[in-house]
Amino acid sequence: MAIATEPPKQGFRLSQLLYDTRYRSMTIQVVVMMMFMAFAAWLVDNTITNLAARGKDFNFGFLSVRSGYDIGQRLIAYDSDSTHARAMLVGLLNTLLVSFLGCLLAVAVGVTVGILRLSKNWLVARLMTIYVEVFRNVPVLLWILIFLAVLTEAAPLPNAFKEGGSASMLLFDSIAVTNRYTAVPDPLFSRSLGNIDIGIFLISSDLMALIAVVVAGWYARRLVLRRATAVQNATGERPVTWWKSVALLTLPAVLTLWALGFHLGYPSLQGFNFTGGINVSNAFMALWLALSLYTGAFIAEIVRAGVMAISNGQTEAAYALGLRPGRTMNLVILPQALRVIIPPLISQFLNLTKNSSLAIATGYLDLRGTLGGITLNQTGRELESVLLMMLIYLVLSLMISGVMNIYNASVKLKER
Amino acid sequence: MKKSLFFGTLTAAGMVAGFAAAGTLEDVVARGELNCGVNTGLVGFAAPDANGNWSGFDVAICKAVAAAVLGDPNKVKYVPTSGQTRFTALASSEIDVLARNSTWTFTRDVDLKLDFVGVNYYDGQGFMVPKALGVSSAKELDGATICIQTGTTTELNLADFFKANNMTYSPIAIDSNAEGEQQYLAGACDAYTTDASGLAATRAAFATPSDHIILPEIISKEPLGPLVRHGDNQWGDIVRWTLNALIAAEEYGITSANLEELSKGSSNPEIDRLLGTSGDLGPMFGLDNLWAKRAIAASGNYGEIFAATIGESTPIGLARGLNAQWTQGGLLYTPPFR
Numbered sequence: 001m002a003i004a005t006e007p008p009k010q011g012f013r014l015s016q017l018l019y020d021t022r023y024r025s026m027t028i029q030v031v032v033m034m035m036f037m038a039f040a041a042w043l044v045d046n047t048i049t050n051l052a053a054r055g056k057d058f059n060f061g062f063l064s065v066r067s068g069y070d071i072g073q074r075l076i077a078y079d080s081d082s083t084h085a086r087a088m089l090v091g092l093l094n095t096l097l098v099s100f101l102g103c104l105l106a107v108a109v110g111v112t113v114g115i116l117r118l119s120k121n122w123l124v125a126r127l128m129t130i131y132v133e134v135f136r137n138v139p140v141l142l143w144i145l146i147f148l149a150v151l152t153e154a155a156p157l158p159n160a161f162k163e164g165g166s167a168s169m170l171l172f173d174s175i176a177v178t179n180r181y182t183a184v185p186d187p188l189f190s191r192s193l194g195n196i197d198i199g200i201f202l203i204s205s206d207l208m209a210l211i212a213v214v215v216a217g218w219y220a221r222r223l224v225l226r227r228a229t230a231v232q233n234a235t236g237e238r239p240v241t242w243w244k245s246v247a248l249l250t251l252p253a254v255l256t257l258w259a260l261g262f263h264l265g266y267p268s269l270q271g272f273n274f275t276g277g278i279n280v281s282n283a284f285m286a287l288w289l290a291l292s293l294y295t296g297a298f299i300a301e302i303v304r305a306g307v308m309a310i311s312n313g314q315t316e317a318a319y320a321l322g323l324r325p326g327r328t329m330n331l332v333i334l335p336q337a338l339r340v341i342i343p344p345l346i347s348q349f350l351n352l353t354k355n356s357s358l359a360i361a362t363g364y365l366d367l368r369g370t371l372g373g374i375t376l377n378q379t380g381r382e383l384e385s386v387l388l389m390m391l392i393y394l395v396l397s398l399m400i401s402g403v404m405n406i407y408n409a410s411v412k413l414k415e416r
Numbered sequence: 417m418k419k420s421l422f423f424g425t426l427t428a429a430g431m432v433a434g435f436a437a438a439g440t441l442e443d444v445v446a447r448g449e450l451n452c453g454v455n456t457g458l459v460g461f462a463a464p465d466a467n468g469n470w471s472g473f474d475v476a477i478c479k480a481v482a483a484a485v486l487g488d489p490n491k492v493k494y495v496p497t498s499g500q501t502r503f504t505a506l507a508s509s510e511i512d513v514l515a516r517n518s519t520w521t522f523t524r525d526v527d528l529k530l531d532f533v534g535v536n537y538y539d540g541q542g543f544m545v546p547k548a549l550g551v552s553s554a555k556e557l558d559g560a561t562i563c564i565q566t567g568t569t570t571e572l573n574l575a576d577f578f579k580a581n582n583m584t585y586s587p588i589a590i591d592s593n594a595e596g597e598q599q600y601l602a603g604a605c606d607a608y609t610t611d612a613s614g615l616a617a618t619r620a621a622f623a624t625p626s627d628h629i630i631l632p633e634i635i636s637k638e639p640l641g642p643l644v645r646h647g648d649n650q651w652g653d654i655v656r657w658t659l660n661a662l663i664a665a666e667e668y669g670i671t672s673a674n675l676e677e678l679s680k681g682s683s684n685p686e687i688d689r690l691l692g693t694s695g696d697l698g699p700m701f702g703l704d705n706l707w708a709k710r711a712i713a714a715s716g717n718y719g720e721i722f723a724a725t726i727g728e729s730t731p732i733g734l735a736r737g738l739n740a741q742w743t744q745g746g747l748l749y750t751p752p753f754r
Contacts, residue, residue: 054507054529054645054646054647055529055646055647056529068571068572068575068576069571069572069575069587070574070575070578070585070587071587072586072587072588072589079579080572080575080576080579081579152599152602152604153602157603179602179603179604180561180588180603180604180605270559271558271559271560272557272559272560272561272606273559273560273561273586275559279586282604283588360591363566363588363589363590363591365589369566369589373500373566373567373589374566374567374571374589376500377499377500377503377566377567378567378571378572379523379527380503380523380524380527380528382504
C-alpha cells in the first residue's frame, strides 16, 4: 500500500501575491509602476486634450523663425534678424557664462571664508561667521535685487564722466563704474590669428592659442614636479622648483600675448554711452556677485565642515614630523578634507547654475530670459519653450554633475 | 476594473476640459462675477486707488461688460497681468476678458487663438527722454540705452526702427511699467519706450512731469483693444458689441445724463434699438434687451470715459486725435445696431 509521501502540491493562489513574502514585493512594484504610468498617461492625455480644445498644435518650427528682438549682452553674433534658436543659444551661453564665473568666484570666496572662519583670530572668525549667516539666510533673489539697486542707484550716470563731470574713471582711466554697466578695457590683438568658424559661431584663435599654451605650460610644470619628487625619493633632497613653476606658468602666456600683439582698447565716452571697451552690464554684475556670495556662504560651511572632519591628531602628527602649518594644510588636511567637501560642492554648483535663472529679475537675458521669456511671449509657444528649457537645464546639470563626479573619483579615498 | 476606472477618469477630465472651453457667458453668470485681466498699474488705463478700487480707461470696459451681463458694474474681479502673463491667463480661462493695452496683431489673433473684439484706443509707439538729455528726435538716439517692456510688440518695433535707421542701441528688458519707471528715473536708461498713451500716463505719475518730453516720432501702429478666447463666438459678440455700444452712444449723443430720458423712447430708431426700447437685439446673444443701457450707465459713453480717465482735463492729458468719432475726423466707426 503506497502512502503519499510527497508534500501536498498546491497551485498558485492569487492571495499569495499579497500574503506571500516571495511575491509581495513584486506586487507592490507592479502596482506602483502602473500608478506611475497611469499618472504619466493622464498628464499627456490632459495636455493633448487641452491643446486640442484651444486649437493649438505642438511643434518646434518657431525656433527657425526670425526672432525680431535684440539682446543687450551677447557672446556670439546676434541681431534681430537671427532666429529664435540662435536667441536661445545666446541665452544659453549667457547662462553658462554667469554660472561658470559664479562657480569660480563662489569657490574662491567659500574656501577663503571657510578656512578663515576656523582662524584663531577672534575678530576674523566672527566677521566670517556674520558673512556666512547673513548671506545664506536671506533669499538669493533679494540679494540679486539689492545688488542691482545699489549699482543702479549709487553709481554715477555715464554722462557724469564727461569733461568736468562729477565722476572719474578708476585705474588710470581704464575702468568706469556707471549705473548701467561697468566699462572695462577690451583685450585686442594687433597680430591676430583671426577666428575659427565652427558653423554656429566664431571662436577666437587667439584665445585658443593662449589656452593651449597655458595648458602646455601647466603640463610641463607637472613633469618638473614629478621629476623633483623622483629626485627627492632617490636622494632625500628636493630640488628647488618654485622658479621653474612660476616661469612655466607665466612665461609662455606672456610670450604668446607679446607675439600676438596684445594691447587693451580703453573705453571712452561717445554720445550716450562708453564705447571702445567692454560694457559689463549691471544686471550681469548684480547677478554674478549675488549668486557667488550667496553660494560662497554655503561653500564656506562645507569647507569648514570638511576641514573639521579631519581629526586633530593628523595636524599634531604633521607638526610632530616638522611640517609647517601651511604645508600641513596643503599636504595633510586638504587632500583628506576634499573627499568630504566635493560631493556637497557638486550640489552647490548645480544650485548656482539653476539659480542663475533668477536673471529674469535683473533683465540679464539668459536662457530663461530669451527662450523662456521673450521667445515664449512673442511666439506664444509656452509648452514647447518650457519643455525645451527644462531639458536644457537638465542636460546642463547632468553634465556638471558628471564632470564633478569624475573629479570626485580622482580625489576620493582609494580603497583596496 | 482598473482600466475602466482609468478611462472613466480620462473621459471625465476630457469633458471638464471640453466644457471649460465653451459657454463663457454661462460661466460668468453662474459665478456672478466677471474676471477681467487688466494692467498691473498704469494710471489712467487701469490702476487701483488707495482703497483698492480699480479705475481707468480699460477698467471701464470691464465695468461695461459686467453691467451688460450681470447687471452690476461692480461685479468684476480685476486680475492684474503683466506683458508676459496676460495671454496665458486668458487662454487658460483664468480671466474671461483681457482689457490691457494689448496690440491687435495677426499672430496674436490667429496663432495664439485669441479674438480681438475691436479697438478702444488707436495708439503708436513713442519714446520718452529726460529734457536734460538734449534730444529732440528719436533719430538722435543712436547708441542710447533704452528701457523696454518685455513680451510686448514694442520690443519688436524698437528693433525694427533702429535697424531701419541704421542705428544701434542697448536694450534693458523690464517686466512691468513700475519697474520701467524706476529704472528710467534712476537713469539706468536714456529713453523709455512704450505706447505713446502709456508714456503720457507714466509721465503723469512722475514727481516733475515737465522734466521729461515725449519725442515726436511715432514708430508703429498700435491698435489697442479688449480680447477674448477664440472659439466662443457668443461671448466674443457680447464683448464686441458692448464696446460698440459705448462708441455708438457717443455718436448718437447718449450720455449718462440723458440716458434715462432717451430710454423712454426717442425720435431716433437706432437709439431705441440700442437702448432696448424697441427691437430685440439683446436676446439674440443671450442677454436681455436693456444690456446696452446698463453698459452705458456704468461709466458713460466712450467720450465720457475718455474724458474722465485719460482726456485733456486729466493729468495724462491725451487729445482725442485718432480716437475721435469718424464724424469728427477720427477712426471710431461702429457698425449699425440693426
